[in-house]
Amino acid sequence: MRKFKVVGKSVPKVDALPLALGKPLFADDIELRGMLHAKILWSPHAHARIKNIDTRKAESLPGVHAVLCYKNVPRVIHTSAGQNWPEPSPYDIVMFDNKVRHVGDRVAAVAAETEEIAEKALGLIKVEYKPLPAVFDPERAMDKGAPVIHDEPDCKYLIPVSYNPKHNHCAHIDLEVGDFEQGVKEADFVIEHKFKTHHEQHCSLEPHTCICYFDPAGRLVIRTSTQVPFHVRRIVAQCLQVPERMIRVIKPRIGGGFGGKQEMLVDDVCAMLAMRTKRPVRLVYTRREEFTSARVRHPMVVWAKTGVRKDGTLTAIQLRVLSNAGAYGSHAMTVMNNTCAKALPLFRCENIKWIADAVYTNLIPGGAYRGYGVTQGIFPMGVMMDEMAETIGMDQVDFWKMNTIKKGETSPIFKVLSETGRGVEMIVESCSLPECIDRGAEIFGWRKKRERYKNQPDGPVKYGVGMSCMVQGGTVPLIDMASAFAKMNDDGSFNLLIGATDLGTGADTVLAQIFAETLDIPVEDVIVYPSDTDITPFDKGAYASGTTYLSGMAVLKTAEKIKEQILDVAAEILGEAKKNLQIENKAVISSKSGKRVEFGQIVKHALYSKDQFQIAAMASEFSRLPPQSFAAHFVEVAVDTETGQVKVLSYVAAVDCGTAVNPKLAEGQAEGAVLNGISYALTEEFFFDDKGRMLNPSFSDYKIFSAPDIPKITTILVPSYEPSGPYGAKTLGEVNINGPLPAISNAIYNAVGIRLRDTPFTPERVLRSLKEKGQTTRR
Amino acid sequence: MEITCKINNVEKRLVFEPHERLLDALRREGYFGVKDGCSTGDCGTCTVIVNGKAIKSCLMFAAQAKNKEIVTIEGIGTDENPQPLQRAFVETGAIQCGFCTPGMILSAKALLDKNPNPTEDEIKEAIDGNLCRCTGYVKIIEAIKLAARGRGKGENEEI
Numbered sequence: 001m002r003k004f005k006v007v008g009k010s011v012p013k014v015d016a017l018p019l020a021l022g023k024p025l026f027a028d029d030i031e032l033r034g035m036l037h038a039k040i041l042w043s044p045h046a047h048a049r050i051k052n053i054d055t056r057k058a059e060s061l062p063g064v065h066a067v068l069c070y071k072n073v074p075r076v077i078h079t080s081a082g083q084n085w086p087e088p089s090p091y092d093i094v095m096f097d098n099k100v101r102h103v104g105d106r107v108a109a110v111a112a113e114t115e116e117i118a119e120k121a122l123g124l125i126k127v128e129y130k131p132l133p134a135v136f137d138p139e140r141a142m143d144k145g146a147p148v149i150h151d152e153p154d155c156k157y158l159i160p161v162s163y164n165p166k167h168n169h170c171a172h173i174d175l176e177v178g179d180f181e182q183g184v185k186e187a188d189f190v191i192e193h194k195f196k197t198h199h200e201q202h203c204s205l206e207p208h209t210c211i212c213y214f215d216p217a218g219r220l221v222i223r224t225s226t227q228v229p230f231h232v233r234r235i236v237a238q239c240l241q242v243p244e245r246m247i248r249v250i251k252p253r254i255g256g257g258f259g260g261k262q263e264m265l266v267d268d269v270c271a272m273l274a275m276r277t278k279r280p281v282r283l284v285y286t287r288r289e290e291f292t293s294a295r296v297r298h299p300m301v302v303w304a305k306t307g308v309r310k311d312g313t314l315t316a317i318q319l320r321v322l323s324n325a326g327a328y329g330s331h332a333m334t335v336m337n338n339t340c341a342k343a344l345p346l347f348r349c350e351n352i353k354w355i356a357d358a359v360y361t362n363l364i365p366g367g368a369y370r371g372y373g374v375t376q377g378i379f380p381m382g383v384m385m386d387e388m389a390e391t392i393g394m395d396q397v398d399f400w401k402m403n404t405i406k407k408g409e410t411s412p413i414f415k416v417l418s419e420t421g422r423g424v425e426m427i428v429e430s431c432s433l434p435e436c437i438d439r440g441a442e443i444f445g446w447r448k449k450r451e452r453y454k455n456q457p458d459g460p461v462k463y464g465v466g467m468s469c470m471v472q473g474g475t476v477p478l479i480d481m482a483s484a485f486a487k488m489n490d491d492g493s494f495n496l497l498i499g500a501t502d503l504g505t506g507a508d509t510v511l512a513q514i515f516a517e518t519l520d521i522p523v524e525d526v527i528v529y530p531s532d533t534d535i536t537p538f539d540k541g542a543y544a545s546g547t548t549y550l551s552g553m554a555v556l557k558t559a560e561k562i563k564e565q566i567l568d569v570a571a572e573i574l575g576e577a578k579k580n581l582q583i584e585n586k587a588v589i590s591s592k593s594g595k596r597v598e599f600g601q602i603v604k605h606a607l608y609s610k611d612q613f614q615i616a617a618m619a620s621e622f623s624r625l626p627p628q629s630f631a632a633h634f635v636e637v638a639v640d641t642e643t644g645q646v647k648v649l650s651y652v653a654a655v656d657c658g659t660a661v662n663p664k665l666a667e668g669q670a671e672g673a674v675l676n677g678i679s680y681a682l683t684e685e686f687f688f689d690d691k692g693r694m695l696n697p698s699f700s701d702y703k704i705f706s707a708p709d710i711p712k713i714t715t716i717l718v719p720s721y722e723p724s725g726p727y728g729a730k731t732l733g734e735v736n737i738n739g740p741l742p743a744i745s746n747a748i749y750n751a752v753g754i755r756l757r758d759t760p761f762t763p764e765r766v767l768r769s770l771k772e773k774g775q776t777t778r779r
Numbered sequence: 780m781e782i783t784c785k786i787n788n789v790e791k792r793l794v795f796e797p798h799e800r801l802l803d804a805l806r807r808e809g810y811f812g813v814k815d816g817c818s819t820g821d822c823g824t825c826t827v828i829v830n831g832k833a834i835k836s837c838l839m840f841a842a843q844a845k846n847k848e849i850v851t852i853e854g855i856g857t858d859e860n861p862q863p864l865q866r867a868f869v870e871t872g873a874i875q876c877g878f879c880t881p882g883m884i885l886s887a888k889a890l891l892d893k894n895p896n897p898t899e900d901e902i903k904e905a906i907d908g909n910l911c912r913c914t915g916y917v918k919i920i921e922a923i924k925l926a927a928r929g930r931g932k933g934e935n936e937e938i
Contacts, residue, residue: 012869019877020865022812022852029811203912205816205878255878256912287817504876504913664872675915699821707903707916
């Protein structure tokens with residue numbers, strides 16, 4: 001494997017020091033003269049027709065500058081999903097409608113001198129609702145006579161999708177590779193279970209934040225906390241019915257996204273208020289609004305059926321998936337597709353059947369969330385794998401190794417399905433999953449602990465261990481594109497302008513490292529400027545674990561073009577043939593004469609001496625295939641059989657992300673994803689009342705893990721080399737969030753013999769299952 | 780209303796409405812390192828140090844800051860000379876999005892000022908009220924340990 005100078009080194013994040021110093025880097029950290037504050041009126045009903053809105057009192061309140069509702073904004077049907085055009089999400093939402101479809105749906109918005117005045121104005125808006133029957137249960141949503149959530153005639157997909165909103169049917173796809181029924185016949189054991197996963201909020205510490213203003217040239221600037229600035233520009237232009245050239249979107253530092261900001265969630269309203277008032281307008285979600293009026297991970301019901309032979313061969317897999325899209329279909333089909341497209345290639349199985357439906361309900365809409373459907377697909381499969389191994393009497397480690405994809409192999413799924421529909425045939429060119437399993441098991445002490453917990457201690461607390469493997473394909477193949485531009489400065493430093501959107505992950509740093517590696521310069525010589533639609537070239541945005549891989553390739557290609565220009569100029573200065581020249585340590589050296597010319601001299605020659613020109617280049621890359629990242633997770637839990645409390649004691653994540661461009665940042669991605677996954681598995685939960693109201697919209701009632709809750713987490717990076725990625729790198733952002741649900745469920749089973757197939761694994765659920773098991777035993 | 784208090788060792792006059800929180804007053808004065816992540820005292824991004832104690836500035840009225848000594852993230856280090864915790868957070872990779880960082884560092888500072896050699900549990904306890912969704916806390920705890928070790932050895936003395 002190649003030796004690198006900058007890649008593979010844990011250089012500090014390029015933005016770390018300013019962040020540590022508390023510099024004003026985030027969307028909300030500016031002050032604009034005359035800035036107005038926006039607030040939104042939310043629906044108290046899960047489903048209602050708005051018969052009338054009277055905004056006159058609100059408008060006449062001193063300090064109020066604009067009130068928006070369905071009566072005075074253009075009705076432009078679109079999707080809020082921040083995806084490539086044409087979006088694979090249904091056009092089923094408008095800025096304001098005369099119908100509300102979930103508690104927390106938009107009704108009206110106000111811009112006023114202060115937040116207090118804006119809030120007071122909301123209270124003066126008189127809304128006449130006609131409440132309609134609502135449906136919350138996804139398994140009831142397509143029943144005959146169920147209330148129709150999208151009865152508007154204009155909702156549609158731009159791409160061919162089986163879509164029937166009259167029956168709340170948001171998307172349907174099914175496929176079969178091989179012959180599932182034949183696979184079942186060939187099996188010695190067939191296992192069938194129903195699984196359920198729950199809502200989850202992203203909980204970025206920075207809420208959705210948008211500030212809109214007109215620059216002196218009369219163009220609208222949108223400063224927003226987004227993962228997808230170019231998509232935001234396009235969708236806001238669409239909603240406001242203005243040309244895109246009027247709009248500039250700036251992404252400052254972002255306080256976390258996790259998919260929640262892959263959405264045009266607040267920008268249209270803020271921009272419209274700025275248009276109406278010709279004043280800067282600020283719109284910031286409250287934490288409560290993040291829970292009630294943003295997006296969530298799609299809850300799913302999955303019926304899984306698998307067949308296995310005594311020798312361990314996996315003969316058949318079937319997943320029947322029902323995704324609860326909530327009130328709008330943002331990301332509904334693509335997330336659903338990933339339960340197959342990006343989850344099932346993990347398994348070596350010839351006979352796979354997958355039937356998937358997404359349905360509308362009167363609950364908060366789903367959206368993108370780290371894992372993006374793979375989490376919901378790996379959970380049932382990870383638990384089924386555990387049960388199959390147990391059934392045939394094989395150790396889980398051996399069973400997983402036997403039945404997971406290897407380097408040089410392919411999956412029939414690749415060809416038939418990607419998250420948007422079209423598949424791409426591909427061979428897995430890099431995979432260290434078998435080593436991940438071995439090293440993870442060894443460091444975790446798998447066999448020793450399995451042995452140890454065959455004898456449980458006396459007392460109420462029992463112990464167990466569980467494991468799961470996982471995969472996550474990066475990028476949306478044939479659709480995603482990234483690009484970069486760079487120019488060389490007088491001193492031999494470079495401005496690197498990237499469309500890529502660092503939302504806290506360290507992407508700016510990793511991309512600077514890839515650039516620096518290619519030109520053999522230190523990272524300090526790369527000045528990164530990210531995501532400004534006026535200045536940086538296009539990038540699809542930060543999602544689908546695509547930045548290191550795809551934006552990284554765009555940066556690498558850009559640097560290579562620059563290298564050629566540098567060598568051309570050096571050849572002229574040295575009077576030598578270009579083929580004898582090479583770049584080394586900020587200089588060009590001739591292998592023939594040994595002569596050397598520094599970058600500083602080269603750029604000055606280019607800028608000032610002869611045939612002057614700017615050394616600069618731009619390059620794009622589109623995704624040809626989704627590189628597969630893998631991981632094997634091992635977890636040890638303690639289950640208190642009296643309280644039902646599950647405590648994670650230790651966690652080992654062995655991860656294959658190809659080359660780790662920055663190992664420390666890579667570990668950070670893994671640790672963050674693992675802990676988010678554990679927190680989701682154990683404590684995070686949405687509670688709704690029978691009217692569809694979320695009952696716990698705060699951090700005190702929706703528990704995410706804090707420091708004292710964390711187990712000992714060990715991350716092991718097990719390198720592989722992906723030939724299609726920059727310096728062998730693949731993807732990393734998401735894969736590790738897929739492990740905790742199945743691994744913890746399996747560990748609980750190991751400890752107390754109950755299989756939890758409904759999430760989260762709260763004390764109530766554990767106790768209930770223990771009780772049921774006890775009764776079963778007594779019978 | 781109007782009060783005087785000391786912010787980052789500088790005498791300041793704060794003017795605010797009676798209902799305003801210390802968080803609002805500080806941000807209006809340009810201390811943008813004080814973040815608003817929840818407004819309910821749960822997330823800790825608005826943490827500042829008041830008279831030596833880490834507090835959540837969203838839970839304190841601005842009026843309560845009268846004659847108090849307040850330290851914000853802007854007051855503990857500079858580009859040229861970052862405070863040891865700031866340096867340790869950079870070094871260990873404890874910063875991802877950085878939104879929780881100022882509050883996290885100030886909670887840690889309040890701890891280390893009183894207890895220069897904390898145990899891991901004491902560190903976890905001290906940042907219990909500071910949520911982070913990016914890092915899994917692993918490298919944050921490492922950073923605080925590193926800063927504590929630096930102090931213990933008498934290096935990187937506080938600014």
